[in-house]
Amino acid sequence: MIAQSTLETIGSTPLVKLQKMAPSDSAEIYVKVESFNPTGSYKDRMALAMVEGAEERGDLRPGMTVVEYSGGSTGSALAFVCAVKGYRCKIVSSDAFAQEKLDTMRAFGAELEIVPSDNGKITAELIKEMIRRTEVLDADDRTFFTDQLNNRDIIRGFEKLGSEILQQIDKPIDLFCGAVGTAGMLMGVSKVLRQSEDRTRIIALEPASSPFLSTGKKGAHRVEGIGLGFELPLLDKNCYDEVRGIEEEEGRKTARRMARDEGIFAGTSSGLNMAGALQLARELGEGKTVVTVAVDSGLKYLAGNLYTG
Ligand SMILES: Cc1ncc(COP(=O)(O)O)c(C=O)c1O
Known part of the structure; x- marks a missing residue:
């Protein structure tokens, strides 16, 4: 089959059963490998949903510029979708995020504004400053701010990820776990899995050093894309257990x-998702099924110390 554009190649990623990492007395673990998306991350799903949702409502029209703040994955996905559809794209980002991600956004033609961080740390203050600068960019009717923290099209975009999991697996899913950034992925997948007959338990994961969702206390950490440390408009606390x-x-x-x-x-x-899945699979025990997501490709992290540490 010939794709009419790279946008058609978003999604339909493989679901892979772990062969070695899950001990024999633990639940089976299945991983949705999202690096198979065009920019190497599940964010392609939400970028397409945000752009097409805005187009359908007439909020985004030819000649306009899409603006957003991003640690890199959402920005790369948006820049990619904008490149294919012919929109300009401006992204506010920071030196706290991997250089590869910043360069990927530029490769897809995005213009970047960089907010300096405190020694590479991702903090709630940094994210808030990035949001403030994006709001300044969104100054007139020739720009469209996709506003990822508040944009409910994202949830629709991730529902497809949930439907794909259901189609790919031929047994009940006892538990799904995933880390929360905007909460779009967890909300979309949870919505679909909870409508299935499996009574899947949904577990939200967060960095232990920034346990905002569980205790209301935020802290610094270096896990890009998650643990934002403030209330999330998209997160419905009833969507997880x-x-x-x-x-x-x-x-x-x-x-x-x-x-x-x-x-x-x-x-x-993704490592954090998998660490959560391993822990939970041990607790559930043999005969049960756990699903999680590998969010993006390790290629984006080679400049940091993830693979050399
Ligand atoms: C690398 C990475 N992992 C996880 C997430 C969390 O996904 P979501 O925003 O759908 O909660 C993000 C989102 O920015 C991300 O960039």
């Missing part, structure tokens, strides 16, 4: 094991 804090270092070690043992080359938040 429990929040788990996962040690960042455990997530990093798990990312390295994923590459070496399973050939799944992914990023830091």
Whole structure:
């Protein structure tokens, strides 16, 4: 089949059963490998949903500029969708995020504004400053701010990820876990899995050093894309059963094991997802099924110390 554009190649990613990492007395673990998306991340799904939602409502028209703030994955996905559809794209980002991600946004033609961070740390203050600068860019009717924290089209975009999981697996899913950034992925997948007959438990994951969802206390961490440390407009607390804090270092070690043992080359938040899945699969025990997501490709993290640490 010939795709009419690269936009048609978003989604339909593989669901892979772990062969070595899950001990024999634990639940089986299945991983949705989202690096197969065009920019190497599940954010392609939400970028397309935000752009097409705005087009359908007439909020985004030819000649306009899309503006957003991003650590890189959303920005790259938006820049990619805008490139194919012919919109200009301006992204506010920071030096706290991987250089590869900043360069990827530029490769797809995005213009970047960089907000300096405190020693590479991702903090709630940094994210808020990035949002403030984006609001300044969104000054007139020739710009469209996709506003990822508030944009409900994202949830629709991720529902497809949930439907794909249901189509791909031929047994009940006992538990799904995933880390929360905007909460778009968890909301979309949870909506679909909860409508299935499986009574899937949904577990939200967060960095243990920034346990905002579980305790209201925020802290600094270095897991890009998650643990924003403030109330999330998209997050409906009824959409999950429990929040788990996962040690960042455990997530990093798990990312390295994923590459070496399973050939799944992914990023830091994916390592955290997998560390959560391993913990929960041990608790559930044999005969049960756990699903999680490898968010993006490890290629984006080679400049940092994820794979050398
Ligand atoms: C690398 C990475 N992992 C996880 C997430 C979290 O996804 P969501 O925003 O759908 O909660 C993001 C979102 O920015 C991300 O960039």
